[in-house]
Amino acid sequence: MNFADLRFWQILLAGFLVWMALRKLAAFVRIPWEADRGMLAALSLCLLFAVGWKTLMIFLYVALLTYFSLSLARFWRVPERPLLWVLVPLQVAPLLYYKYGDFLGNGILHLQRPELTQLVIPVGISFYTFQKISFVIDTLHFRKPIPPFLDYLNYVSFFPQIVAGPIERRENLLPQVSRFQLHFNPANVGAGLPWVILGFFFKCGLADNLAEAFPRVEAGNAYLIWYANLLFGFRIYFDFAGYSFIALGLARSLGVSLTLNFCSPYCAANMADFWHRWHVSLSQWFRDYLYIPLGGGKGRRWWGNLLVVFVISGIWHGAGWNFILWGFLHGLFLIAYRVSPTSLPAGIGRTLTLVAALFSWLFFYETDFQLLMLKAASLFSPGAYGFAEMAGLGNLLLKPEGLLSLFLVGCSTLVVGLEAYSISRQGEAYGVFFRPWMLGLMILFTVWMAPGKTSAFIYFAF
Amino acid sequence: MSLRTKILWLGLVAFLGWATAAFYSLRLNPEVLFYRGLSEIQQIWADRLRATTATQFILVGGSSALFSVMPERAWEKDRVPLVNFGLAAGTGPQVMVLRGLAQARAGDTLLVGIEPGLLTEDGAPAGLGIQYAFAMGHPKWICDPRLDIPAMSWGSAILALRPGAYHMVTLGGKLLTRRPLYRYGIQDVSQGGWIRTAKRDFDDNPPGHGPSLSAWSTAFFQSLVRQAGEKGIRLFYVLPWAYCPPGQAEKFRQENAAFLLQVSNFMPVLQDDRLGAIQEKGLFADSSWHLNLEGSRLRTDVLVAQLLGGRMWEKADLEKFAGRE
Numbered sequence: 001m002n003f004a005d006l007r008f009w010q011i012l013l014a015g016f017l018v019w020m021a022l023r024k025l026a027a028f029v030r031i032p033w034e035a036d037r038g039m040l041a042a043l044s045l046c047l048l049f050a051v052g053w054k055t056l057m058i059f060l061y062v063a064l065l066t067y068f069s070l071s072l073a074r075f076w077r078v079p080e081r082p083l084l085w086v087l088v089p090l091q092v093a094p095l096l097y098y099k100y101g102d103f104l105g106n107g108i109l110h111l112q113r114p115e116l117t118q119l120v121i122p123v124g125i126s127f128y129t130f131q132k133i134s135f136v137i138d139t140l141h142f143r144k145p146i147p148p149f150l151d152y153l154n155y156v157s158f159f160p161q162i163v164a165g166p167i168e169r170r171e172n173l174l175p176q177v178s179r180f181q182l183h184f185n186p187a188n189v190g191a192g193l194p195w196v197i198l199g200f201f202f203k204c205g206l207a208d209n210l211a212e213a214f215p216r217v218e219a220g221n222a223y224l225i226w227y228a229n230l231l232f233g234f235r236i237y238f239d240f241a242g243y244s245f246i247a248l249g250l251a252r253s254l255g256v257s258l259t260l261n262f263c264s265p266y267c268a269a270n271m272a273d274f275w276h277r278w279h280v281s282l283s284q285w286f287r288d289y290l291y292i293p294l295g296g297g298k299g300r301r302w303w304g305n306l307l308v309v310f311v312i313s314g315i316w317h318g319a320g321w322n323f324i325l326w327g328f329l330h331g332l333f334l335i336a337y338r339v340s341p342t343s344l345p346a347g348i349g350r351t352l353t354l355v356a357a358l359f360s361w362l363f364f365y366e367t368d369f370q371l372l373m374l375k376a377a378s379l380f381s382p383g384a385y386g387f388a389e390m391a392g393l394g395n396l397l398l399k400p401e402g403l404l405s406l407f408l409v410g411c412s413t414l415v416v417g418l419e420a421y422s423i424s425r426q427g428e429a430y431g432v433f434f435r436p437w438m439l440g441l442m443i444l445f446t447v448w449m450a451p452g453k454t455s456a457f458i459y460f461a462f
Numbered sequence: 463m464s465l466r467t468k469i470l471w472l473g474l475v476a477f478l479g480w481a482t483a484a485f486y487s488l489r490l491n492p493e494v495l496f497y498r499g500l501s502e503i504q505q506i507w508a509d510r511l512r513a514t515t516a517t518q519f520i521l522v523g524g525s526s527a528l529f530s531v532m533p534e535r536a537w538e539k540d541r542v543p544l545v546n547f548g549l550a551a552g553t554g555p556q557v558m559v560l561r562g563l564a565q566a567r568a569g570d571t572l573l574v575g576i577e578p579g580l581l582t583e584d585g586a587p588a589g590l591g592i593q594y595a596f597a598m599g600h601p602k603w604i605c606d607p608r609l610d611i612p613a614m615s616w617g618s619a620i621l622a623l624r625p626g627a628y629h630m631v632t633l634g635g636k637l638l639t640r641r642p643l644y645r646y647g648i649q650d651v652s653q654g655g656w657i658r659t660a661k662r663d664f665d666d667n668p669p670g671h672g673p674s675l676s677a678w679s680t681a682f683f684q685s686l687v688r689q690a691g692e693k694g695i696r697l698f699y700v701l702p703w704a705y706c707p708p709g710q711a712e713k714f715r716q717e718n719a720a721f722l723l724q725v726s727n728f729m730p731v732l733q734d735d736r737l738g739a740i741q742e743k744g745l746f747a748d749s750s751w752h753l754n755l756e757g758s759r760l761r762t763d764v765l766v767a768q769l770l771g772g773r774m775w776e777k778a779d780l781e782k783f784a785g786r787e
Binding site for chain 1: 592
């Protein structure tokens with residue numbers, strides 16, 4: 001279910017046409033039409049099936065297990081804590097197997113099982129598993145009613161957000177899909193369309209080109225490593241935010257509001273602020289279901305809680321030591337921010353946050369651990385900042401790929417600058433992009449500049 | 463602006479944006495224009511040969527084919543009816559081969575000289591390949607290839623008629639520095655469709671490729687072999703020559719032998735003991751895959767000798783070179 005793939009839109013359009021035709025037919029034979037929620041679930045499952053039958057089966061396993069276990073437990077009055085101890089591991093089992101099987105089995109336990117290296121991570125498994133865990137916890141902890149099955153199915157399978165979030169809580173999405181009705185509302189389309197355009201501009205216009213321009217960099221040249229970090233930092237933001245905005249726009253066109261998953265993270269004033277702006281729904285998930293239950297920011301072990309949360313966040317992003325280190329680093333950054341005695345001037349705070357975020361991206365994209373360590377060491381080595389190294393960067397920038405990357409860095413910086421301007425003028429990060437002439441410009445840029453091949457969404461792998 | 467007007471305006475911008483991008487890609491893009499012109503020259507040569515001889519050898523591949531084999535020399539020196547249908551690597555294996563298949567008749571030999579790197583990656587056509595096929599009036603090479611490989615939908619192909627940022631930025635750079643809009647000109651093309659360039663600047667990086675044929679290439683070769691068999695067309699694989707720094711030649715040869723071993727499961731591979739690794743930099747022009755005049759003469763003579771001799775690699779020999787004994 002890749003929004004940048006024409007096939008997705010073709011299936012979606014065909015699905016809506018069938019839907020509309022059935023509604024017309026029902027009106028023609030004068031049968032009251034109450035099947036919109038059923039059609040929404042069917043369409044979502046069809047789109048998931050189009051990705052692969054295995055993807056659908058794994059999704060259904062987690063979805064049905066969650067719903068029927070909860071229903072039976074409530075019927076038999078099973079206490080909350082034992083149920084959680086049994087149900088959550090069962091929910092997480094497919095995620096553990098597909099995403100971490102190779103890392104745990106071959107990487108840590110040295111089982112030498114070649115079949116584990118062949119495992120393909122089912123699309124969206126990290127996102128929908130976390131959403132279903134949150135459903136179980138919210139339902140049990142707050143003694144919420146178990147919704148009708150169809151509403152539950154729509155909540156967990158809502159097609160715009162199933163494969164890459166946002167990870168929605170039941171109190172936000174469930175009531176909306178429970179009263180869902182398909183009708184063409186121009187106001188909804190008007191609210192959703194700009195997000196879809198902005199999403200495509202971010203994803204196809206910027207992120208896909210940044211993926212093509214990303215250089216292969218060896219250790220030893222700090223300038224090149226910083227430059228690669230900068231390119232990757234822009235790429236991952238535009239890639240994931242782009243996807244999230246298309247999801248948001250699609251949902252809004254259908255009259256459903258999703259969480260704004262990104263809010264100009266590179267304009268963050270400090271590291272805590274960064275995590276309020278980057279992958280917002282995941283940050284909230286970790287805060288509510290892990291950080292606060294661990295004790296949160298109170299007590300003497302607050303720093304330990306932070307480290308645990310961010311290391312687990314790193315593991316969520318990928319199975320590898322580099323991701324664990326990435327999470328650990330962010331934990332350290334937040335601890336440093338909290339213990340710093342004075343608040344820094346805004347400009348310095350923003351710069352430091354940006355530098356820290358860019359530094360950490362090295363741990364995200366470099367999966368060869370030895371090379372990662374060498375590159376990280378280069379960034380702290382004065383010898384890696386010599387004239388010869390600067391000339392190396394110059395040589396890269398003079399090549400066609402380098403020119404492309406420079407152009408894209410310019411465009412990306414302009415976009416982040418416009419976000420900052422929008423925040424200062426309108427109080428929201430993306431308002432300036434929704435002016436009609438800006439929308440037109442973004443369409444033209446995307447049509448002319450998007451590369452021939454679309455890269456997969458980075459977060460599909462998570 | 464009312465919502466209806468806004469949606470109409472945005473739709474119009476999108477359509478006009480695409481229409482101008484498609485027009486540019488098919489009619490103005492210097493790269494596409496060059497390859498169209500080149501293809502016309504190659505086709506004239508192929509037709510001239512067809513009028514003279516019943517069968518011909520048709521070489522398909524990327525620029526390594528285009529810059530290495532001189533059909534005129536093969537004809538004038540040895541009376542070997544050779545057609546060079548070399549294109550840019552960016553057109554992709556599917557377009558290269560389908561163009562050759564369209565030319566081939568029963569009794570002809572299709573020489574598949576596609577660079578290994580293009581066959582160890584996903585070979586689905588993109589960018590230049592799609593634009594070239596449409597510009598040549600053969601969109602079916604993309605959307606209905608009649609091979610058992612996934613065809614690109616018409617919608618996706620039509621939407622791909624766009625230049626992309628890489629093209630636009632490099633074009634902007636050329637305009638600013640007043641350099642030619644494309645690296646090569648049609649005046650560089652010989653009457654046989656071989657191309658030469660006076661440029662001599664390239665890095666010494668050793669050419670490399672992935673360890674095995676991609677799933678796409680495997681399916682592509684299976685289908686190609688079947689279709690060629692049905693049409694009575696012979697298939698040979700010809701490994702392109704590439705410059706390789708002396709210290710790295712053995713490793714490159716070993717990689718190539720392992721690659722040829724896989725290709726030999728589908729079609730005979732012409733035997734060339736160099737195994738694609740050429741250590742004389744003086745034979746190359748502006749890239750480690752582009753031979754100069756002297757190199758092309760040598761390459762053509764070697765290829766002609768191979769075709770006349772008909773020696774193919776034995777699997778056991780390739781296994782030995784690949785270090786799998």
